[in-house]
Amino acid sequence: MENSKFKQILFWVLSCTWGIIMSLIGGIAALALIAAGYKPKRFHCLIYFEVGTDWGGVNLGCFFIVSKNSSLHTKQHEAGHGLQNAMLGVFMPFVICIPSLVRYWYRKYLIKSDKKLYSELPAYDSIWFEGWATSLGEKHFYE
Numbered sequence: 001m002e003n004s005k006f007k008q009i010l011f012w013v014l015s016c017t018w019g020i021i022m023s024l025i026g027g028i029a030a031l032a033l034i035a036a037g038y039k040p041k042r043f044h045c046l047i048y049f050e051v052g053t054d055w056g057g058v059n060l061g062c063f064f065i066v067s068k069n070s071s072l073h074t075k076q077h078e079a080g081h082g083l084q085n086a087m088l089g090v091f092m093p094f095v096i097c098i099p100s101l102v103r104y105w106y107r108k109y110l111i112k113s114d115k116k117l118y119s120e121l122p123a124y125d126s127i128w129f130e131g132w133a134t135s136l137g138e139k140h141f142y143e
């Protein structure tokens with residue numbers, strides 16, 4: 001079997017067993033989005049949806065959701081979180097998803113409440129799990 005095919009199958013097997021918590025949430029979100037008329041798209045071995053504008057993205061196991069016309073960088077980053085989920089499995093929500101979500105909203109709050117300028121915040125990828133997601137995505141999901 002071709003190596004990349006094998007990796008894709010391994011990704012789905014891990015995502016749907018060890019990483020089932022996030023993939024199940026993603027699967028439910030995907031069904032809800034399809035029911036609401038959104039079209040699923042493919043980014044390498046992941047399935048994603050484009051919803052809303054200018055908010056970034058969220059990874060849900062083998063699925064992710066990004067804003068419309070999002071950059072390759074954003075898709076690579078969310079797909080990188082998908083690989084983290086395949087590796088970290090049941091620990092993913094506690095080690096990465098929840099801290100990442102809290103940090104995302106806390107940064108938004110600092111800017112909205114005029115406590116900080118965006119330029120004063122540390123780089124988004126400066127925390128280990130975000131930087132790791134970006135480097136995984138750039139390494140495995142180029143073009």
Ligand SMILES: [Zn+2]
Binds near residue numbers: 077081100130133
């Ligand atoms: Zn992230």
